[in-house]
Amino acid sequence: GGIITQTPKFLIGQEGQKLTLKCQQNFNHDTMYWYRQDSGKGLRLIYYSITENDLQKGDLSEGYDASREKKSSFSLTVTSAQKNEMAVFLCASSIKNQDTQYFGPGTRLLVL
Amino acid sequence: AQSVTQPDARVTVSEGASLQLRCKYSYSGTPYLFWYVQYPRQGLQLLLKYYSGDPVVQGVNGFEAEFIKSNSSFHLRKASVHWSDSAVYFCAVSGITGNTGKLIFGLGTTLQVQP
Numbered sequence A: 001g002g003i004i005t006q007t008p009k010f011l012i013g014q015e016g017q018k019l020t021l022k023c024q025q026n027f028n029h030d031t032m033y034w035y036r037q038d039s040g041k042g043l044r045l046i047y048y049s050i051t052e053n054d055l056q057k058g059d060l061s062e063g064y065d066a067s068r069e070k071k072s073s074f075s076l077t078v079t080s081a082q083k084n085e086m087a088v089f090l091c092a093s094s095i096k097n098q099d100t101q102y103f104g105p106g107t108r109l110l111v112l
Numbered sequence B: 001a002q003s004v005t006q007p008d009a010r011v012t013v014s015e016g017a018s019l020q021l022r023c024k025y026s027y028s029g030t031p032y033l034f035w036y037v038q039y040p041r042q043g044l045q046l047l048l049k050y051y052s053g054d055p056v057v058q059g060v061n062g063f064e065a066e067f068i069k070s071n072s073s074f075h076l077r078k079a080s081v082h083w084s085d086s087a088v089y090f091c092a093v094s095g096i097t098g099n100t101g102k103l104i105f106g107l108g109t110t111l112q113v114q115p
Helices: none
Strands: A005-007 A010-013 A019-025 A031-038 A042-049 A066-069 A073-078 A086-094 A109-111 B003-004 B010-014 B018-020 B025-027 B031-038 B045-049 B057-060 B064-069 B073-078 B087-094 B109-114
Touching: A005 A086, A005 B057, A010 A019, A010 B010, A019 A086, A019 A109, A031 A073, A031 B025, A042 A066, A042 A073, A073 A086, B003 B087, B010 B018, B010 B087, B018 B109, B031 B064, B031 B073, B045 B057, B045 B073, B073 B087
Parallel strands: A010 A109, B010 B109
Antiparallel strands: A005 A019, A019 A073, A031 A042, A031 A086, A066 A073, A086 A109, B003 B025, B018 B073, B031 B045, B031 B087, B057 B064, B064 B073, B087 B109
């Protein structure tokens, strides 16, 4: 078995601030993903990475940067937080592109 | 366009009753189909998945789903629900034809089990 750890669990930011979310997995999975979950809008893919140093844009990449410096970690940066923004960011990983994705517990973002 | 529709935003059932959560998908290639569950303040957990073969797949905690290709559906079922099944359920589709690993999720169905 394995586990996905996301830090921090809660993140409160200010409008315009750059915010970084981190994700670690010990599954030894190749592919990692970042999703944004908004109430009533399901999950939307922000970025994914099929291997170390690879980055692929998802449907919601504008306003975000990502970094995959190691196979086990995948970071997401909100480049400029929007006022009153509230969402959950979920990290996931899988063995290969089309396989089952395993999810972390999420980081809850609130921008004041 | 690829999409997943879960027509019921919220379903309420009594404990011990049977359950069906509906899912319809639109996908041009060969779909991989998934059901995930999300308990409060947690990430998503896989309930079951369908790749090929027997169209009825068994999952964890007594859940099953049936792939009906002619209807583009993958409904989730359980014979007798427990209060602990209260959660949000997501249907998702992925594919093997020109796909690069993206899961397309439905908006989710919130299940409330009443005692």
